[in-house]
Amino acid sequence: MSFSDRIRAELKRAALSIGAPEDVEPLLERPRDPTLADWASNIAMVLARPLRRKPAEIAVAIRDNVNLANAGVDRIEIAGPGFLNFRLDPVAVAATVRDIVAGNENYGRASDGGNAPVVVEFVSANPTGPLHVGHGRQAALGDAISSLLEWTGWNVSREFYYNDAGVQIDNLELSVRAHIDAKGGEAVIPAGGYHGDYVREIALRFDGAMDEGVREFAVRMLRAEQDLDMQAFGVKFDTYYLESSLYTHGKVQQAVDRLIENGQTYESDGALWLRTVEYGDDKDRVMRKRDGTFTYFVPDVAYHLTKWERGFTRAINVQGADHHGTTTRVRAGLRALDLGIPEGYPEYVLHQLVTVVKNGEEVKISKRAGSYVTVRDLIDWVGRDAVRFFFLMRKGDSPLIFDVDLARRQSDENPVYYLQMAHARMSGIFRVGEIDASQMDISSVDLSALTEPEEQALIKQLIDFPAEVRGAAAALEPHRITSYALETARLAHQWYHKHHVLGEPEPIMSARLALARAAQIVIRNTLHLLGIAAPERM
RNA sequence: GCGCGCGUAGCUCAGCUGGAUAGAGCGUCGGCCUCCGGAGCCGAAGGUCGUGGGUUCGAAUCCCGCCGCGCGCACCA
Numbered sequence: 001m002s003f004s005d006r007i008r009a010e011l012k013r014a015a016l017s018i019g020a021p022e023d024v025e026p027l028l029e030r031p032r033d034p035t036l037a038d039w040a041s042n043i044a045m046v047l048a049r050p051l052r053r054k055p056a057e058i059a060v061a062i063r064d065n066v067n068l069a070n071a072g073v074d075r076i077e078i079a080g081p082g083f084l085n086f087r088l089d090p091v092a093v094a095a096t097v098r099d100i101v102a103g104n105e106n107y108g109r110a111s112d113g114g115n116a117p118v119v120v121e122f123v124s125a126n127p128t129g130p131l132h133v134g135h136g137r138q139a140a141l142g143d144a145i146s147s148l149l150e151w152t153g154w155n156v157s158r159e160f161y162y163n164d165a166g167v168q169i170d171n172l173e174l175s176v177r178a179h180i181d182a183k184g185g186e187a188v189i190p191a192g193g194y195h196g197d198y199v200r201e202i203a204l205r206f207d208g209a210m211d212e213g214v215r216e217f218a219v220r221m222l223r224a225e226q227d228l229d230m231q232a233f234g235v236k237f238d239t240y241y242l243e244s245s246l247y248t249h250g251k252v253q254q255a256v257d258r259l260i261e262n263g264q265t266y267e268s269d270g271a272l273w274l275r276t277v278e279y280g281d282d283k284d285r286v287m288r289k290r291d292g293t294f295t296y297f298v299p300d301v302a303y304h305l306t307k308w309e310r311g312f313t314r315a316i317n318v319q320g321a322d323h324h325g326t327t328t329r330v331r332a333g334l335r336a337l338d339l340g341i342p343e344g345y346p347e348y349v350l351h352q353l354v355t356v357v358k359n360g361e362e363v364k365i366s367k368r369a370g371s372y373v374t375v376r377d378l379i380d381w382v383g384r385d386a387v388r389f390f391f392l393m394r395k396g397d398s399p400l401i402f403d404v405d406l407a408r409r410q411s412d413e414n415p416v417y418y419l420q421m422a423h424a425r426m427s428g429i430f431r432v433g434e435i436d437a438s439q440m441d442i443s444s445v446d447l448s449a450l451t452e453p454e455e456q457a458l459i460k461q462l463i464d465f466p467a468e469v470r471g472a473a474a475a476l477e478p479h480r481i482t483s484y485a486l487e488t489a490r491l492a493h494q495w496y497h498k499h500h501v502l503g504e505p506e507p508i509m510s511a512r513l514a515l516a517r518a519a520q521i522v523i524r525n526t527l528h529l530l531g532i533a534a535p536e537r538m
Numbered sequence: 539g540c541g542c543g544c545g546u547a548g549c550u551c552a553g554c555u556g557g558a559u560a561g562a563g564c565g566u567c568g569g570c571c572u573c574c575g576g577a578g579c580c581g582a583a584g585g586u587c588g589u590g591g592g593u594u595c596g597a598a599u600c601c602c603g604c605c606g607c608g609c610g611c612a613c614c615a
Contacts, residue, residue, distance in 0.1 A: 027557095029554085029557080030554090031557090031558070032553095032557090032558075032559085032560080032561085033558075033559075036558070040557085040558085042556095042557060042596095045557085045595065045596080048595075049594095049595090055595075079558075080557090080558050081557085081558080081595060081596075082595085083557080083558070126615080163615075166615065167614075167615070168614095168615065192614095269613080270613090271613055273613095282540075282541075282611085283611095285613095286612090286613045287613095288613085289613040290613060291613080293613095295612095295613065295614085295615090296614075296615045297615095300615095320609090321542075321543065321608085321609055321610080322609055322610065323609095323610085324541085324542055324543085324609075324610065325541085325542090325609090325610045325611060326610095326615095327542095328541095350542085350543085350609095352543070352544080352608070352609075353608075353609075393550090393551075393552090394550085394551060394552080395551095395552085397543060397544070398543090398544065398551075399543090399544075399607090399608060399609090401550075403550085406550090406564090414577090415563065415564095417577055418563090418577075418578090420577090421575085421577050421578075422578095424575080424577090425574080425575070425578085426574095428574060428575060429574045430574090431574085432574050432575095433574070467554095468554085471554060472554090475554085475555085477554090479551095479552080480552095480554070482552095483552060483553090483554090483562085484554095486562075486563085487562085490562090493578060493579070494578095494579070494580095496574075496578085496579090497576095497578065497579045497580090498579080500573075500574065501574060502574050503574085516574090537575085538575085538577070
């Protein structure tokens with residue numbers, strides 16, 4: 001149980017004892033200014049209204065009522081309009097280093113998810129071209145979100161869904177055939193076709209004597225390329241789901257039949273409509289067109305039904321914001337099935353689009369125009385770790401400008417190096433000291449020697465890690481971890497710069513070695529969460 | 539026009555489900571290398587949090603209007 005948990009519980013007990021409402025939930029937070037306190041609570045202000053007493057009075061009553069000696073609290077002060085400020089006992093703070101080192105690679109993990117199955121779908125690119133930068137953002141986000149969920153006790157399955165059948169694949173085939181027919185000359189790409197150089201390359205590599213046709217060959221080649229891209233990016237999927245299998249296994253028809261049976265559909269103008277308005281859409285949507293084929297969201301509904309049937313009581317989709325129009329109707333279709341699928345299923349993590357700037361100009365991203373930057377390009381230019389870090393540095397709600405020249409030119413000053421350097425520095429202490437950090441026994445080390453301000457600040461930051469992981473996982477926001485990681489690195493650098501470890505008199509050296517180990521562990525764990533390497537030296 | 543998202547330092551962005559004097563990196567200016575790695579550290583300048591109201595002890599944060607930007611609004615996927 002952390003300091004904050006213990007303080008919160010004791011605050012609640014004290015608040016109830018002076019007549020606070022049963023549902024009071026004390027909020028505890030780190031003040032912006034760390035010199036004010038380690039933790040602060042606004043509970044006295046919150047209770048002022050229900051108790052009809054002045055905040056300052058309530059604060060005094062609570063302060064006199066709490067017993068926080070075994071929560072590591074050294075001092076309680078009342079400040080400002082009625083804040084209760086708690087200052088931790090430095091010895092109690094220092095003692096937590098032991099827990100961090102003992103936790104090691106598991107420090108920061110939680111079991112909130114109860115090992116429940118959750119499917120995280122991301123990238124899901126159709127095999128009609130290489131993966132572009134938007135897919136890169138999705139891959140970084142989806143993989144990090146998956147890791148966060150794993151760390152908080154969920155049984156995660158990473159899934160890649162792709163359409164290997166529809167109109168776009170037809171266009172791909174026609175485009176490749178155009179190049180084959182042109183025999184290396186100027187190909188006439190049909191309307192809606194694909195213009196990228198990769199189409200010509202596929203045509204050149206196609207051999208008419210092969211067992212498979214142009215279509216199968218093109219899909220296979222592009223799928224293989226995408227797999228190589230994801231491999232280069234360090235992302236591994238557990239399952240690949242083909243849209244065509246929905247049809248061959250009758251899943252689409254089953255879903256449609258059930259919607260009709262449930263009376264959720266009607267015929268009009270020769271088409272079959274779904275009553276999505278009943279579920280919050282602004283107008284009903286066509287399911288089956290006049291020509292007898294289904295609109296795209298029907299297989300989408302069938303696909304998400306299989307997620308539910310496969311036992312995933314929770315599903316998360318990472319997609320570009322240009323797909324947000326589909327979220328309402330997919331959810332509507334699932335609810336109309338009347339199978340107990342909850343209203344917010346699946347959950348969507350939508351990210352704004354990525355703009356690539358190169359040579360000072362925006363690079364237009366268009367599969368059809370054939371001019372665009374691929375995930376592989378970015379990795380080649382700035383490295384996998386930097387690409388991942390940049391994509392995870394900001395929240396998905398913000399559009400992202402990826403300035404290639406800047407990322408390349410400033411690679412030496414890249415924040416990811418700053419972060420990795422902090423890890424390498426901590427590791428360097430053990431290397432130079434010829435100490436095997438993983439075998440270090442700190443059970444008898446006197447940690448109370450860690451009294452320097454930089455040491456206390458660093459330890460308090462390390463203590464926050466589990467709460468940061470849980471918060472980021474609950475919000476599905478990996479960027480919180482990048483921010484936390486940079487701040488941790490900053491505090492580690494400051495400490496390292498100001499204080500020596502090796503050669504210091506005992507018990508200081510042993511205590512600082514333990515702290516270096518704890519900092520190394522936390523920084524390494526943040527890097528692992530983000531899918532970035534934690535080098536021992538650089 | 540309707541829906542979703544976004545307007546915070548010169549630039550790129552944080553600001554944790556309302557808290558105390560608004561934060562970081564880059565850039566600019568000025569300091570620090572006998573040292574476990576200077577890929578680092580310390581300091582300075584830089585803000586009407588788009589704008590106008592509202593809610594309350596308290597608003598960058600919540601609500602409403604307006605302005606600006608992005609995306610989506612097909613019997614395309």
